[in-house]
Amino acid sequence: MTQPRVELLFWDGCPSHPKALADLRAAMADAGLDPDTVLVREVDTDERAGRERFVGSPTIRIDGEDIDPPPGDEPVGLTCRVYRLRDGRISPTPDPATVREALSNAMTRSIP
Amino acid sequence: MTSIAIGESAPSFELPDTEGATQALNGDGDTSAPATVVVFTCNHCPYALAWHDRLLAVARDYADEGVRMLLINSNDAERYPRDSFDAMRERVSAEGGWPAPYLRDEDQSVARAYGAKTTPDVFVVAPDGAIAYRGAPDADSGDPGLDAAWLRAALDDVLAGRPVDRAETKPVGCSIKWRQ
Numbered sequence: 658m659t660q661p662r663v664e665l666l667f668w669d670g671c672p673s674h675p676k677a678l679a680d681l682r683a684a685m686a687d688a689g690l691d692p693d694t695v696l697v698r699e700v701d702t703d704e705r706a707g708r709e710r711f712v713g714s715p716t717i718r719i720d721g722e723d724i725d726p727p728p729g730d731e732p733v734g735l736t737c738r739v740y741r742l743r744d745g746r747i748s749p750t751p752d753p754a755t756v757r758e759a760l761s762n763a764m765t766r767s768i769p
Numbered sequence: 770m771t772s773i774a775i776g777e778s779a780p781s782f783e784l785p786d787t788e789g790a791t792q793a794l795n796g797d798g799d800t801s802a803p804a805t806v807v808v809f810t811c812n813h814c815p816y817a818l819a820w821h822d823r824l825l826a827v828a829r830d831y832a833d834e835g836v837r838m839l840l841i842n843s844n845d846a847e848r849y850p851r852d853s854f855d856a857m858r859e860r861v862s863a864e865g866g867w868p869a870p871y872l873r874d875e876d877q878s879v880a881r882a883y884g885a886k887t888t889p890d891v892f893v894v895a896p897d898g899a900i901a902y903r904g905a906p907d908a909d910s911g912d913p914g915l916d917a918a919w920l921r922a923a924l925d926d927v928l929a930g931r932p933v934d935r936a937e938t939k940p941v942g943c944s945i946k947w948r949q
Contacts, residue, residue: 670944673815703848736849737943739815748911749815 661719661763664696668706668714671737673749677715684756688764706733713738717751717759720766724759725751772884775903775936779807779894780882784841786870787858792839794894802837804901804927805894806869806920809885809945811844812860813851816942817888819910823917824889827906828869831924838869843880844888844946852946880945887942893923893933901927904938 665681667674682692700711712731716738717724725740742752773780783793794805808824810817828838846853854873861871874880883892893902902923907915919938926933 672941672943732850734848736813737815739813739818746911746913747815747819749819 660690660694661760662696662721663690663694663760664698664718666698666700666709666711666714666716666718668700668711668735668737670735671714671749673737674715677717677750680750680753681717681756684753684760687757688760690760690764700735703735706735709733712736715750717756719759719763722759725755770881770884770886772886772903773882773892773900775901775933776899778898779805779892779900780879782874782879782882784872784874784879785854786872787854787861788870790870792870792872794839795898802835803896804831804836804924806836806838806924807883807892807894808838808840809843809880809883809888809890810840811842811849811852811888811943811946812856813844813849814888814943816910820889820906820917820942823906823913823915824891824920825868827917827920827924828867830921831928832868834928836924836928839872840867840869841872841874841879843874843877843885845877845948846875847948849946877945877948885940885945887940887944889942890940890945891920893920893927895927901933902936903940905941910941 665678685692700706700709711733712727713736740748740751742748781795783791786792842852842857844852857871861867891906892900895901906917906920923933
């Protein structure tokens with residue numbers, strides 16, 4: 658099995674990334690992945706946000722795919738992302754169940 | 770930027786709201802309200818959105834006691850079009866109206882005068898015009914059951930004429946989007 662490439666992109670103007678990173682690392686550990694392999698990258702300029710197709714902080718990608726894909730018309734920029742939890746609540750971080758599911762799907766895909 | 774301190778006079782302002790009216794706060798003492806809640810908020814921040822219903826519930830629950838709430842959006846709408854005055858009007862209309870006016874601080878002067886840092890950032894103004902509380906509505910944007918407890922406790926203290934027991938908490942949310 659190939660270890661999936663797990664990235665967390667954040668903007669420092671939004672205080673949600675420490676919780677998102679903790680949730681992500683916990684989910685990786687639960688899935689048997691090394692939590693220290695997550696690539697944490699700061700997006701700090703509008704130009705970089707454009708290059709990275711960054712629609713807000715935090716953004717988690719696994720093998721390049723957003724774990725909670727935004728609408729196609731979502732503007733890029735330095736902002737906080739709005740997530741909707743599975744129980745309907747608005748949240749600044751993704752639902753941990755969504756993170757676990759995305760990791761599981763990536764690991765399933767990586768099995769030859 | 771320095772924030773206004775507990776006990777200092779709330780900066781006065783006049784701002785337009787989404788209904789076409791002008792809303793004012795007289796920081797020298799607004800005797801028309803036993804307490805005024807000034808909330809810096811916006812349309813696009815997940816923290817502001819998560820706390821929004823709790824804040825509106827406070828506006829409804831304390832209306833009979835004469836408490837006034839003013840919701841202010843100071844974000845730069847050029848870089849964040851979801852916070853434009855038009856988008857504010859559309860949001861209030863789509864939600865069938867709010868129990869508190871939603872004000873536009875286009876030049877960001879009011880946010881600067883208060884030293885607002887985040888959305889939301891909550892200030893309670895006592896009837897003598899002094900800041901009695903500043904901070905978050907409650908301890909966790911993700912827990913609706915907390916019901917804006919810190920704000921409600923501060924209002925209860927002000928309405929009872931007591932010093933506010935927990936006068937300052939750390940505002941939590943997205944940074945105010947200043948013009949560059």
